[in-house]
Amino acid sequence: MDVTLPALKEVGSQEATHTFSIASAPHEGALMVATRMRDSSYKRALGSLPVGGEVLIGPPQGQLVLPEGPERPVAILAGGIGITPFRSMLLDAAHRGLPHRIVLFYSNRRPEDAPFLDELQQLERRNPHFTLVATMTQMERSLHPWKGERGPIDLAMLLRHRDPGMAPVYYLAGPPAMVYALRSLLTGNDVKDADIRTEEFYGYG
Ligand SMILES: Cc1cc2nc3c(=O)[nH]c(=O)nc-3n(C[C@H](O)[C@H](O)[C@H](O)COP(=O)(O)OP(=O)(O)OC[C@H]3O[C@@H](n4cnc5c(N)ncnc54)[C@H](O)[C@@H]3O)c2cc1C
Structure with a gap:
């Protein structure tokens, strides 16, 4: 899903949005993403988000789901x-x-x-x-x-x-x-x- 950091959007940055995979499972009850912290403008803004700070997320996309049937390993x-x-x-x-x-x-x-x-x-x-x-x-x-x-x-x-x-x-x-x-x-x-x-x-x- 796309995760947009409002702090970067406000200063007009084109790099306010990064794509992340959903790392949590549905039963866990919270959405989790995990990333490597590096010295990019996005990661700096992400790292300084306070607990409870807001981000904008897009709808889930992609094809990484298990096959319907269990026959194929x-x-x-x-x-x-x-x-x-x-x-x-x-x-x-x-x-x-x-x-x-x-x-x-x-x-x-x-x-x-x-x-x-x-x-x-x-x-x-x-x-x-x-x-x-x-x-x-x-x-x-x-x-x-x-x-x-x-x-x-x-x-x-x-x-x-x-x-x-x-x-x-x-x-x-x-x-x-x-x-x-x-x-x-x-x-x-x-x-x-x-x-x-x-x-x-x-x-x-
Ligand atoms: C489907 C998908 C799922 C992802 N899931 C995760 C995840 O779960 N965890 C995670 O840490 N990262 C994930 N990423 C990568 C993530 O979106 C960031 O690109 C990554 O975290 C690096 O960000 P950065 O701020 O450290 O570097 P940045 O400074 O943003 O990027 C470094 C370089 O990569 C180039 N670049 C950035 N995005 C793209 C792009 N879309 N196409 C081509 N070049 C590009 C930039 O131009 C720059 O040169 C995923 C990407 C995709 C497409």
Whole structure:
């Protein structure tokens, strides 16, 4: 959904609106967005909003919803803050006890940079249909222990954790360069365009 900051609109800024994914699940009762704070005019204005300050939000858009039927497994490929729409979908699937088999490939530089990692690890323990494959690309700069995957999401990693049943439907979100690279990896390996849903987080280079 589009989130407009009235403070920027009043000074005539063209950059008063940013698009954000809804990170909360419907049952949580409040709308949540999550972002990386950076030194842009929008993020500065966002950071100085008081608690209870007003923003304008547009209607929800997009196609990141689970398939109606549970027959096809779901493979989610997320980079960093690209996790936001999937947090919503994963919490909703667990809350409603949906039978969809879901594998989340979640790539970050380090565990300490990975939004919602603890929560996703807990969710994996709660939902037997959900597998978390978190991978770290810069563990040499981390102070945390890490026993999971390392390196960027690649074909070998996807195959190592592939569901043995039907071919999955793929969902991708993150920085545009990552989404484009993963989409071409998939289409280059005979995944049909119709089986890939993407959301590019423009603004993250
Ligand atoms: C569908 C969608 C969902 C998103 N969900 C999230 C989310 O959940 N959390 C989150 O943090 N971010 C999300 N984003 C990205 C978000 O809208 C901002 O672009 C991002 O937060 C960077 O903002 P910034 O103020 O840090 O940088 P900015 O200074 O606004 O942007 C940095 C650079 O990106 C360019 N840019 C900005 N927007 C676009 C655009 N639409 N197309 C092409 N270039 C552009 C700017 O010209 C600038 O050069 C989403 C984007 C899309 C399209």
